Amino acid sequence: MASQSNGQKRSITIQNQGAGHSSTLTLTGDILRVRREEWKDIQVPVRNVVWSEYVDGKLEVSVLAKRGKNASFSLVRLTTAVDEAQREAVTEFVDALTKLSYRGPQKPRRLKVLINPHSGPGKAPLLFKRKVEPLFRAARCELDITYTTRRNHAADLMQDIPLGTYDAVVVISGDGLIHEVLNGFAQHKNPLAAFRIPVAPIPAGSGNALALNLLGLEEGVDVSTAALNAVKGRAIPFDLFSFVQKDTRVFSFFSQCVGLMAELDLWTEHLRFLGSGRFVVGYLTGIIKRKACPVKIHIKVGQSDKDAIYKTFREERAKALEASHREIDDSSEEDPIPSESTIPPLRYVSVKPEEEEGWISFEKATSFFYAGNGPYVSVDLMQFPAALPGDGYIDVVIHEQVSRGKMLSAMDEASAGAGFWLPEQHYFKAEAYRIEPLSTNSCLSVDGEGFDFEPFHVEVHKGLARVLSPYGYYNADFFPKSSPS
Numbered sequence: 322m323a324s325q326s327n328g329q330k331r332s333i334t335i336q337n338q339g340a341g342h343s344s345t346l347t348l349t350g351d352i353l354r355v356r357r358e359e360w361k362d363i364q365v366p367v368r369n370v371v372w373s374e375y376v377d378g379k380l381e382v383s384v385l386a387k388r389g390k391n392a393s394f395s396l397v398r399l400t401t402a403v404d405e406a407q408r409e410a411v412t413e414f415v416d417a418l419t420k421l422s423y424r425g426p427q428k429p430r431r432l433k434v435l436i437n438p439h440s441g442p443g444k445a446p447l448l449f450k451r452k453v454e455p456l457f458r459a460a461r462c463e464l465d466i467t468y469t470t471r472r473n474h475a476a477d478l479m480q481d482i483p484l485g486t487y488d489a490v491v492v493i494s495g496d497g498l499i500h501e502v503l504n505g506f507a508q509h510k511n512p513l514a515a516f517r518i519p520v521a522p523i524p525a526g527s528g529n530a531l532a533l534n535l536l537g538l539e540e541g542v543d544v545s546t547a548a549l550n551a552v553k554g555r556a557i558p559f560d561l562f563s564f565v566q567k568d569t570r571v572f573s574f575f576s577q578c579v580g581l582m583a584e585l586d587l588w589t590e591h592l593r594f595l596g597s598g599r600f601v602v603g604y605l606t607g608i609i610k611r612k613a614c615p616v617k618i619h620i621k622v623g624q625s626d627k628d629a630i631y632k633t634f635r636e637e638r639a640k641a642l643e644a645s646h647r648e649i650d651d652s653s654e655e656d657p658i659p660s661e662s663t664i665p666p667l668r669y670v671s672v673k674p675e676e677e678e679g680w681i682s683f684e685k686a687t688s689f690f691y692a693g694n695g696p697y698v699s700v701d702l703m704q705f706p707a708a709l710p711g712d713g714y715i716d717v718v719i720h721e722q723v724s725r726g727k728m729l730s731a732m733d734e735a736s737a738g739a740g741f742w743l744p745e746q747h748y749f750k751a752e753a754y755r756i757e758p759l760s761t762n763s764c765l766s767v768d769g770e771g772f773d774f775e776p777f778h779v780e781v782h783k784g785l786a787r788v789l790s791p792y793g794y795y796n797a798d799f800f801p802k803s804s805p806s
């Protein structure tokens with residue numbers, strides 16, 4: 322055995338007498354390296370450490386690693402008996418590793434797991450068994466598993482979810498089931514407390530925008546990294562939106578959309594096998610049709626100057642990034658529940674926008690109106706690059722009706738948010754908005770689900786819900802103005 326620690330580097334070599342092979346673990350800054358005689362070397366950032374412990378003379382370290390150039394992440398578990406003489410050194414090493422990898426106490430979580438066998442291509446149960454459950458078990462999580470059997474099953478369960486019993490609700494499906502979970506919380510007898518239960522998305526649906534935004538383009542499509550987020554991600558405040566139409570009030574967590582971007586979803590329903598590629602086909606169809614979206618739009622504007630929005634975004638992102646490196650102690654984890662026990666009242670639903678200060682009307686011919694709470698709406702489109710999870714605003718994009726050529730060029734670098742800077746794309750940070758259709762000739766979708774194309778009102782509830790995030794912010798950054806290509 323050899324154990325060394327010098328400054329940023331700690332290394333420990335364990336000679337396993339019985340099996341006759343040795344394992345060396347080296348921690349250099351934020352990187353853990355595992356060498357074991359019969360294995361290929363493994364090198365991972367400490368945030369990929371799932372669990373590490375030394376109990377009863379046995380060391381166990383589980384990590385998520387890519388074992389091959391194009392491989393996806395998989396769980397790698399090192400278990401080895403440790404000689405009594407090494408006890409102190411191994412304990413020290415594991416303590417250092419745990420502290421770094423969890424940035425605080427390593428605690429097994431109690432997870433309510435919802436699996437939708439009918440989401441996306443129907444692989445959620447298989448992904449759970451193969452990738453998610455082994456990782457949860459390695460992290461000692463306590464699991465309460467439900468396979469949803471029908472529409473609204475998850476909402477009904479969330480309506481009665483016992484408080485103080487779960488550290489998170491894990492949703493193995495797409496955005497539709499997240500929408501259901503949050504609307505279930507809203508029906509709880511103590512909705513504000515229910516909304517404080519963090520939601521952790523695991524992408525298994527056809528639209529997985531929340532996972533994509535929290536984890537980023539690469540990890541947001543990876544089931545294992547999303548499962549790791551459920552195990553050790555931090556709860557962050559997350560804005561929700563009341564969507565009010567006639568007498569119905571629904572909580573939307575992600576988007577509302579009118580015109581082209583809502584219609585293309587319908588036009589390409591039969592092309593689901595193309596994955597998110599179907600939206601590209603839909604947009605191209607939209608260019609050919611070049612249909613107008615006749616609506617009256619009123620917005621309660623927080624910010625509308627693009628340079629100022631970009632500046633605020635950069636500042637907020639830098640703050641969140643800095644906070645994500647800080648160690649977290651138990652007290653900073655406390656999230657007091659407000660004393661009221663009803664859903665927040667609507668503040669703007671009865672105002673007359675034309676007469677109110679702070680509201681503007683948008684009059685130009687429009688091809689679509691899109692409001693959302695996360696940069697990526699799909700891997701190909703960063704529609705709301707300046708979106709922040711809990712800033713108290715919904716990001717609004719209104720796309721003027723322009724020539725087919727301009728519509729086509731709006732596709733350039735769309736996945737990196739370059740459209741933000743186009744003069745025909747109007748971008749607002751809004752506290753509320755109101756839409757009145759001027760014809761019946763379009764459609765409306767809320768969190769990807771179709772709604773009647775009739776007048777509706779939306780307003781923001783700042784930080785009402787919680788989501789788990791590995792970074793504390795959306796893992797997406799976009800083009801500054803000076804380099805849009």
Ligand SMILES: Nc1ncnc2c1ncn2[C@@H]1O[C@H](COP(=O)(O)OP(=O)(O)OP(=O)(O)O)[C@@H](O)[C@H]1O
Nearest residue numbers: 440441469470471472494495496497498526527528
């Ligand atoms: N067992 C089930 N059978 C049918 N529908 C279900 C079942 N369990 C859940 N659902 C419904 O399936 C929908 C899943 O939507 P979600 O977005 O999570 O997955 P998806 O495959 O991406 O969906 P979509 O392709 O319709 O957008 C939810 O509205 C939910 O009510």
